[in-house]
Structure formats: C-alpha cells, structure tokens
Amino acid sequence: MTAEEKIEYVVRLKNLVKNYKIGEGSVPVLKNISINIAMGEFVGIMGASGSGKSTMLNILGLLDVPSSGSFYLDGKEVSGLSDDELAARRNKYIGFIFQNFNLFPHLSVRQNIEAPLIYAGIPRRRRHEISSEMAEKVRLSHRLNHRPNQLSGGECQRVAIARALSNNPSFLLADEPTGNLDEKTGFEIMEIFKILREEKKKTIIMVTHNPNLAKYCDRIIHLKDGEVDYAV
Numbered sequence: 001m002t003a004e005e006k007i008e009y010v011v012r013l014k015n016l017v018k019n020y021k022i023g024e025g026s027v028p029v030l031k032n033i034s035i036n037i038a039m040g041e042f043v044g045i046m047g048a049s050g051s052g053k054s055t056m057l058n059i060l061g062l063l064d065v066p067s068s069g070s071f072y073l074d075g076k077e078v079s080g081l082s083d084d085e086l087a088a089r090r091n092k093y094i095g096f097i098f099q100n101f102n103l104f105p106h107l108s109v110r111q112n113i114e115a116p117l118i119y120a121g122i123p124r125r126r127r128h129e130i131s132s133e134m135a136e137k138v139r140l141s142h143r144l145n146h147r148p149n150q151l152s153g154g155e156c157q158r159v160a161i162a163r164a165l166s167n168n169p170s171f172l173l174a175d176e177p178t179g180n181l182d183e184k185t186g187f188e189i190m191e192i193f194k195i196l197r198e199e200k201k202k203t204i205i206m207v208t209h210n211p212n213l214a215k216y217c218d219r220i221i222h223l224k225d226g227e228v229d230y231a232v
C-alpha cells in the first residue's frame, strides 16, 4: 500500500463531468475533474468567474448532480441516489454557506439556526440547547430573538454559519462567504473558520476570489475553464 492510499479521503471525485443542456446543445462546465480531499482539510477553490467553482461546490454539497464520473462521499458513491436520499445525506453531512446568506427573513435568529434540526426531527428542547450553543460559537447570543433585517451583513453571515453548523455536519461548504462583506468583516468570518479548522472536526471547502482569505486555507484548487489548473 502506498502512503497515499492510507489517507482517508472524505471526498473523492474521479473523472467528474458536468454539462448543462442549452436548447439542443450541451455546454461542458466541469471537464474530467479528479480530486481527493482528506478529513479535516480546509480547501480553497479559486479561479476566474465562470470557471465552474459554484458548479463544483453545488455538486460537492449534493445540490446538483454530475453528468458522469464518480463522486464518493465518505466512501460511498453518491451519483445515482434518489432526490430523497440526496436530501437526507445533505442534512446529515453538509452545512452550506452562501454569499448572500440565504436566511429566512420572517424567522428569528434562533429559528433560522434551528431550521436544519427541525428537518432532522430533533425535539424542541434539544433544538433550543443547540441553537444557544451555536449562537455562542458565533458570538450572537444577544441577538437570538432578532430577525435578519435587524442585523448587519457580518451578523447575518454569522447566523448562516451557526445554522450550517447546527446539525453537526462533516462538511462546511462556503461559496464566496465574504463576497458581500467589507474587508474587516470578512476577516472576522475567516477567524471563525480558523477556529473550526483548528478543531479539525470539519472539512471546510470555500470558494473565494480573495488571495488574502485564501491564505487561511491548507490547500488551494485552481479551476480554469472547468478543469483543475493547478492544486497547491
């Protein structure tokens, strides 16, 4: 056995291809991507606009499916699963953070954080404990009864992180999480990621344009026109 085979990869993509159908034709967006990601890694994905970063993150987060190739998540092949099976795995394994936060505007901070727990069938008392704990983790305990429109952008993103963490997923996937924030607030978000990285309990995959934020990552995968250009 080689040294590489001993590493436990929680993500393995092999010859992954994604095409989008446009009218009669089909446009290749991801071309033959093969990458491995180990447990606890903090991986950055960079590349020009349109290079396929979001498409790749959406496939990794089980929000979209590949056209061909293999995707093993935690050792299990996920291509070919039904929508229900994908949704169940998403709830168990994945926390997703978006550039525009995607909070539920009519729900309080606490209710937003608890949303994945309701889907997972966690009883109310336990949900309450978890949302309190997650709010503390992102330093928002004093905002639990606020609604998103009463919060700053940075606070909204911290709620989104607390929500992504609430079901204790193995993966945290973030698509340009600081893209709508000023630089100082962006670094505050990265400090939370840094703490999570040091805990080594989550694999974090983050799309970013910003080389200063990419410095927080263990490794960068560069995409160019749907192919891995180079991986550092």
Ligand SMILES: Nc1ncnc2c1ncn2[C@@H]1O[C@H](COP(=O)(O)OP(=O)(O)O)[C@@H](O)[C@H]1O
Binding pocket: 020, 021, 022, 027, 029, 047, 048, 049, 050, 051, 052, 053, 054, 055, 056
């Ligand atoms: N649903 C879709 N249908 C057709 N084309 C799409 C769709 N989503 C993305 N694309 C195209 O795929 C390419 C990669 O998009 P995307 O993954 O969003 O890139 P990035 O996040 O790197 O900017 C772009 O050319 C985009 O126009």
Ligand SMILES: [Mg+2]
Binding pocket: 053, 054, 055
């Ligand atoms: Mg994108």
